Amino acid sequence: MGLKSVFKSSAKKSFDVWNWFGYQRFKFEIQGLLRLLKSLFSRFSAGKSNAETFEQAMTRQGLTEADLKKRIRLAKQLYVFFLVGALAMVYYTFVQFSHGFIANGFFCILLTALLAVYGFREHFYSYQIRKRQLGCRYRDWFKDTIKRG
Numbered sequence: 001m002g003l004k005s006v007f008k009s010s011a012k013k014s015f016d017v018w019n020w021f022g023y024q025r026f027k028f029e030i031q032g033l034l035r036l037l038k039s040l041f042s043r044f045s046a047g048k049s050n051a052e053t054f055e056q057a058m059t060r061q062g063l064t065e066a067d068l069k070k071r072i073r074l075a076k077q078l079y080v081f082f083l084v085g086a087l088a089m090v091y092y093t094f095v096q097f098s099h100g101f102i103a104n105g106f107f108c109i110l111l112t113a114l115l116a117v118y119g120f121r122e123h124f125y126s127y128q129i130r131k132r133q134l135g136c137r138y139r140d141w142f143k144d145t146i147k148r149g
Contacts, residue, residue, distance in 0.1 A: 054132045075126035082119030
């Protein structure tokens with residue numbers, strides 16, 4: 001019986017296909033990814049509303065009116081910087097494509113999109129501070145900023 005159990009356990013360890021392919025690690029990674037996606041989408045559900053007002057957030061963080069004005073000025077400087085960077089990258093993208101560097105051109109498109117998103121983020125932050133409202137929607141920003149006039 002002893003020899004049979006030794007062969008059985010060694011054969012089981014040697015021919016464990018699930019461990020060869022790293023099934024447990026793969027399963028752990030997939031579960032982590034699913035937890036991450038679930039937390040991302042459950043955090044911003046439409047049914048939830050932020051109970052904290054802008055003034056309460058100001059007192060909680062210890063911000064003054066001067067701090068808010070500095071933050072608005074900084075946000076404006078940043079979104080102008082990102083806008084200029086995005087426009088420069090658009091020009092550089094055309095240069096790359098015109099010289100036949102296709103992969104570089106697509107990389108420049110990604111960088112342009114990244115700069116544009118960062119610029120939008122800073123503009124949206126300054127919009128929320130100017131409106132003195134937490135949790136503004138993109139639709140409100142679009143209506144007040146783009147469709148103005």
